[in-house]
Amino acid sequence: MEKKLKQDEEIQKIEKITGYQLPNKFKIIGLVLFVISFISIASISFYLEKMKYNDFLVRLAETGMILGLLIISISKEKIEDELIAKIRMQSYNYAVIGTVLIYLIMPxxxxxxxxxxxxxxxxxxxxxxxxxxxxxxxxxxxxxxxKRAYNEK
Structure with a gap:
């Protein structure tokens, strides 16, 4: 009984971390951050090319761009159901596999x-x-x- 309780707690901890999502309105915040960062990269590269902190500013804008995409990615849909959860998991799966393959092939x-x-x-x-x-x-x-936690359940 104690072992089952510990396993349930472990599953809940993992689901709390992996199942975390931002409210839907954060998609707009992520999109705005992405667009501003994207425009900043172009502007910094074009107008501030010889500035002392050019590399730092470009890196900051790139970080903002990735953060904006992450916010969009983990924001809920207006209607969040099991189908949306399955689609989200499949998209993450394809994204990871595709990224690894492209990364290995590019050189x-x-x-x-x-x-x-x-x-x-x-x-x-x-x-x-x-x-x-x-x-x-x-x-x-x-x-x-x-897998271990669910199989022992």
């Missing part, structure tokens, strides 16, 4: 393009492999933990 595409214009092509590897490693590791551990 080879880049090499092919560079090789066609250069006599000494150099293969540049992906710079943020650690991010993909962390993402996939968290997914695997979370999946295993949830």
């Amino acid at each position: 080879f595409i880049n090499l092919a393009v560079v090789a066609s214009f250069s006599s000494m092509p150099k293969m540049d590897g992906s710079k943020d492999v650690a991010v993909l490693g962390v993402l996939l590791t968290i997914q695997i551990f979370t999946f295993r933990k949830l």
Whole structure:
């Protein structure tokens, strides 16, 4: 009995974290943040190219852009039901798999393009492999933990 209670608590903790969503009105906030950040990147690159803190400002705008997309992504729909939850999970699944595949293929595409214009092509590897490693590791551990908790239920 105590083991079942502990498993239920564990499942509730994970569902509380993974099931968290912002209210629907945050989609507008995310969209505004994304658009402002996108315009800022273009403006900074064009008008403030030689400014001392150009790199910092571009990085700040890129962070705002990603944060805006994240806010849109985790905001609820006006009507949130099981179908929407399933569609959301499938879209996250496709997004992660697609990102990993594109990220792994891009260095080879880049090499092919560079090789066609250069006599000494150099293969540049992906710079943020650690991010993909962390993402996939968290997914695997979370999946295993949830699977174990639900199977013991």
